[in-house]
Amino acid sequence: MTGATEAEKYRTRLYLISPPRIETSFKDDVLKALDGGDVACFQLRLKDLPRDDIMRACELLMPSVQDRGVAFIVNDDPQIAREVGADGVHVGQDDTPYKEARAIVGDDAIVGVTCHNSRHLAMVAAENGADYVAFGAFYPTSTKDAKTSAEPELLQWWSSLAETPVVAIGGITVDNAALLVKSGADFLAVSAGVWKYEGGPVLAVKELNKVIDMTMAS
Secondary structure, X not given: OOOOOOOHHHOOEEEEEOOOOOOOOXXXXXXXXXXXXXXXXXXXXXXXXXXXXXXXXXXXXXXXXHHOOOEEEEEOOHHHHHHHOOOEEEEOOOOOOHHHHHHHHOOOOEEEEEOOOOHHHHHHHHHHOOOEEEEEOOOXXXXXXXXXXXXXXXXXXXXXXXXXXXXXXOOOOOOOHHHHHHHOOOEEEEOHHHHOXXXXXXXXXXXXHHHHHHHHHO
16 A cells, blocks of 8 residues: 555555545544654545535545545545545445445555455455455444444464455454454554544544554564
């Protein structure tokens, strides 16, 4: 993913996901969060909204996100990702199939795939050329209705045999992130754990990066 130095390629990094609904003022929260510490990606995830609303949100947020060297990922819709010039798209098992999404966004874009807690789905996605696979939910989450739950051992298994990066998702917070870092997650996908953090999004990103550094140093 974009924005990584050589050293950071071997460090767990943050992957921020937007809340399911945003206001224009949300741009300020995003910029503050990105200024709080290392962030690899920002995913715009606006479910069940009109296409025009998603396009406007991309126009509002994407330039500032990309200016900070953070990859801008669109959830579900590779066509929108291509039209707005996003860095990539994330697709679920019920969304556009990987190969079709890849054909739409092109070889240079990021295409990540939700694999729930399935080793088989992850292996298929990796063999097809996905840029990352996402496992979850590792913890209870209020952001979405998680279809599956995953155990940290799944991250250990994947990181021991596959080169394709793995994203851990689902209820991740400052308080529970360490185990997933220790288990081999390349990226921690966080939504409410940042935007609803008691101390605000800046402090959340700072604290999550501190957890990552302390865990990897131990």
